[in-house]
Amino acid sequence: MTSASMLEFALAGLLKYTPQSGYDLRKTFATTPMRHFSDSPGSIYPALRRLEQRGWIACPTDPNRPRDPRRRQVFHLTPEGENSLHAWVSQTVTRDDVIWRMPELMLRFAFMDGNVPRATTLRFLDQFEQALAAYVAELRIEFERSSSKMPLNTGLLAFESGIEGMEAQLGWARRARSRLMEISQ
């Protein structure tokens, strides 16, 4: 159950660390490793308004003056937004997640520090490894069966690329876990 879009969670997660304006967030998307998010105003400003209506973020306003849409509006995450973010990153990692929502999983992992205790992060990596290893094993079998039935072609190679990508993720998860365990207190 996804209660909000990836973009909305990305915005909430960034606001958790630093209260900032929509324009600042757009610059983050345009110039950092988060650049695979679109920085178009047509996606970000409506998303911020949805988050505000849902009570996840807020913008301190002088109650005497109505808000000027031509002025910079700095948003911060509300306690309610923090709860939602917490619940989202803490979800169990499922097989469906690793098949259909890998980018979302990585976003959840990226936002764990500062939101959940180290134990939750390690549990995430455990579940991630398990689900991914099981799925990769299935894919390997499927791949062997396919490649024994037909000569090498680009379809098979593309399939293999997907498998190798997942195997790389799996190796990363194992290394990440041992590194985090080293530095946890």
Added chain:
Amino acid sequence: MTSASMLEFALAGLLKYTPQSGYDLRKTFATTPMRHFSDSPGSIYPALRRLEQRGWIACPTDPNRPRDPRRRQVFHLTPEGENSLHAWVSQTVTRDDVIWRMPELMLRFAFMDGNVPRATTLRFLDQFEQALAAYVAELRIEFERSSSKMPLNTGLLAFESGIEGMEAQLGWARRARSRLMEISQ
């Protein structure tokens, strides 16, 4: 310039190899390595109708009887659809492609056999390697700069996972190229 959605190209590409019905295509999405496409009727049947209206696919119909929507409709790719598919897979691989459209690149590659000569496939891999290697090099620099500025955290680790995924893709591309060169007479 994407003239059609990934789903539409996926359908066209499958119909190029085997004329089949919407239901067959749904089963393919549900049970093969292409399972990251949704097999929901609400996406596939409207997509097939769009392709038909565009003249990319057609369904042989008895002109005397109107089409019964309760009967199996077998579609095939038209010459026009073949041209579009050909043009799509043959596009130059850009930096933006490797940043924002990696899954689409892999789909294009998967559909090359039977649609374009081997030389086009090898050119694709060359461009892919070049664009990806350049981008990964940038990311590595960004990563080193970031990790020297802050202690290890899940955000950094997620960043590293993305880089390692791309490095895996890069290794795959090099191996794929040499394997294809071996077997192209």
Added chain:
DNA sequence: TCCTCCATGTAAAAGGTTACATGATTTG
């Protein structure tokens, strides 16, 4: 003053998701 950047907004169009609906065909 003019230009550039800051900063937010809106509207139309398109696509996908979810849920529901319908009838035909096959199998036990």
Added chain:
DNA sequence: CAAATCATGTAACCTTTTACATGGAGGA
């Protein structure tokens, strides 16, 4: 004949993309 499966369809809703619009602030 009943149940499962085959096969297609539709409608509401939501998000994103694209393109355009608006006005303020600061520097040359």
